[in-house]
Amino acid sequence: MSVGLPWQAKPLDRIGRAFAVPRKAIKIKPKVEWLSILAGDGKVDESLDPKLDADRSIYLYRLMLMARRLDERCIILQRQGRIGTYGPCRGQEAAHCASTIVMDREDWVVPTYREPGSFYHRGWPLETVLQFWGGFEEGCRPPEGVHDTPIAVPIATQALHAMGLAWAMKLRGDRHAVLCYCGDGSTSEGDFHEALNFAGVYRLPVVFFVQNNQWAISLPRAKQTASETIAQKALAYGFDGLQLDGNDPLAVYVGTTEAVERAKSGGGPTLIEAVTYRMSVHTTADDPTKYRSKEEVETWEKLDPIPRYQKYLLGRGILDPKRIEEIEADVLAELAAAVVRYEENQNADPLDCFKYLYAEPSAELEQQRKEFQTALEREGMIEKQEPRMAQQRS
Ligand SMILES: Cc1ncc(C[n+]2csc(CCOP(=O)(O)OP(=O)(O)O)c2C)c(N)n1
Ligand SMILES: [Mg+2]
Numbered sequence: 001m002s003v004g005l006p007w008q009a010k011p012l013d014r015i016g017r018a019f020a021v022p023r024k025a026i027k028i029k030p031k032v033e034w035l036s037i038l039a040g041d042g043k044v045d046e047s048l049d050p051k052l053d054a055d056r057s058i059y060l061y062r063l064m065l066m067a068r069r070l071d072e073r074c075i076i077l078q079r080q081g082r083i084g085t086y087g088p089c090r091g092q093e094a095a096h097c098a099s100t101i102v103m104d105r106e107d108w109v110v111p112t113y114r115e116p117g118s119f120y121h122r123g124w125p126l127e128t129v130l131q132f133w134g135g136f137e138e139g140c141r142p143p144e145g146v147h148d149t150p151i152a153v154p155i156a157t158q159a160l161h162a163m164g165l166a167w168a169m170k171l172r173g174d175r176h177a178v179l180c181y182c183g184d185g186s187t188s189e190g191d192f193h194e195a196l197n198f199a200g201v202y203r204l205p206v207v208f209f210v211q212n213n214q215w216a217i218s219l220p221r222a223k224q225t226a227s228e229t230i231a232q233k234a235l236a237y238g239f240d241g242l243q244l245d246g247n248d249p250l251a252v253y254v255g256t257t258e259a260v261e262r263a264k265s266g267g268g269p270t271l272i273e274a275v276t277y278r279m280s281v282h283t284t285a286d287d288p289t290k291y292r293s294k295e296e297v298e299t300w301e302k303l304d305p306i307p308r309y310q311k312y313l314l315g316r317g318i319l320d321p322k323r324i325e326e327i328e329a330d331v332l333a334e335l336a337a338a339v340v341r342y343e344e345n346q347n348a349d350p351l352d353c354f355k356y357l358y359a360e361p362s363a364e365l366e367q368q369r370k371e372f373q374t375a376l377e378r379e380g381m382i383e384k385q386e387p388r389m390a391q392q393r394s
Pocket of ligand 2: 183209213215216217
């Protein structure tokens with residue numbers, strides 16, 4: 001039981017009274033807004049509908065479907081031991097597909113690991129994505145000429161790379177922009193805040209696009225931050241935040257287009273928070289039934305972006321049942337061919353994992369490579385190789 005300390009009560013009262021004076025609210029210029037166009041029930045706000053033409057609409061639909069079918073295929077391949085751990089994007093197709101298509105070839109896209117639709121759209125061969133999840137280092141590397149950075153698994157480190165790219169654009173006077181994907185979990189990392197701060201100070205042409213999928217592995221959004229929104233974190237860095245329905249491809253497209261336009265016309269960065277949901281596992285190494293309820297998942301399944309967009313396109317007469325079937329068959333055939341290419345072209349030299357990180361490996365890395373090589377030779381997993389120096393001399 002706590003005992004009152006009467007002699008302490010008085011000064012506290014005095015302080016309380018001293019501070020009880022009227023305050024003036026500080027008017028902050030940057031703002032936080034909410035955007036939704038195509039509601040969960042398929043109703044569209046006509047006044048905001050960007051009315052993308054038929055080709056672009058079908059392209060986006062196919063892209064979202066490709067991301068979903070690739071996900072499903074990868075989970076099967078992982079269970080069969082044909083690739084390694086896989087991190088699915090199920091439920092997040094609208095968020096990443098409808099934002100990446102806004103970017104021009106000359107712009108830069110900075111991914112995490114949960115944007116397969118973006119890789120595909122930007123020109124990564126599907127088998128390269130499979131190589132990445134298959135544990136082959138070369139799968140991390142964007143194809144020549146594609147303005148993407150490598151797949152980033154370390155959380156939020158890519159935000160600094162995005163900021164660096166945007167700074168270079170600004171210094172050169174290029175009229176391009178950078179789209180940087182992040183997860184809700186990454187917003188608790190120092191790197192994320194350093195990138196936003198720098199981008200705000202130098203008004204860099206960058207759009208930070210947070211896919212708030214409600215979970216960072218087993219940590220829920222409510223424990224990630226006490227902020228009401230993630231979008232409002234932009235205010236502290238002097239630029240606008242936009243929270244949008246991340247399962248609404250139209251809102252994602254419009255919100256990202258505006259932010260990219262602002263970036264390109266010298267208006268500085270934007271922080272977009274796409275409110276979405278990771279409908280599947282964090283990765284195939286995870287069991288979400290341990291930390292979230294069936295009811296929660298079912299609630300979000302009703303907001304699935306793909307049936308929602310399909311219904312909208314059927315309503316506009318852009319899709320019909322026959323076309324839907326054709327797109328489905330086309331996507332599955334393209335995927336099946338990519339799996340064959342992936343499996344036929346496996347360069348299974350385990351020592352490759354030392355090749356791709358640095359142009360000039362450090363002495364420490366070279367030492368590790370040698371130790372690994374010796375161990376593999378000892379176990380008979382690779383043929384005994386001549387020492388490197390001897391090879392070079394011959
Ligand atoms: C710097 C760093 N710390 C920890 C991890 C381990 N880790 C992998 S994924 C993840 C959660 C990321 O959550 P979020 O940013 O919300 O992205 P999501 O996986 O939900 O797309 C963590 C902590 C990591 N990859 N990098
Ligand atoms: Mg997350």
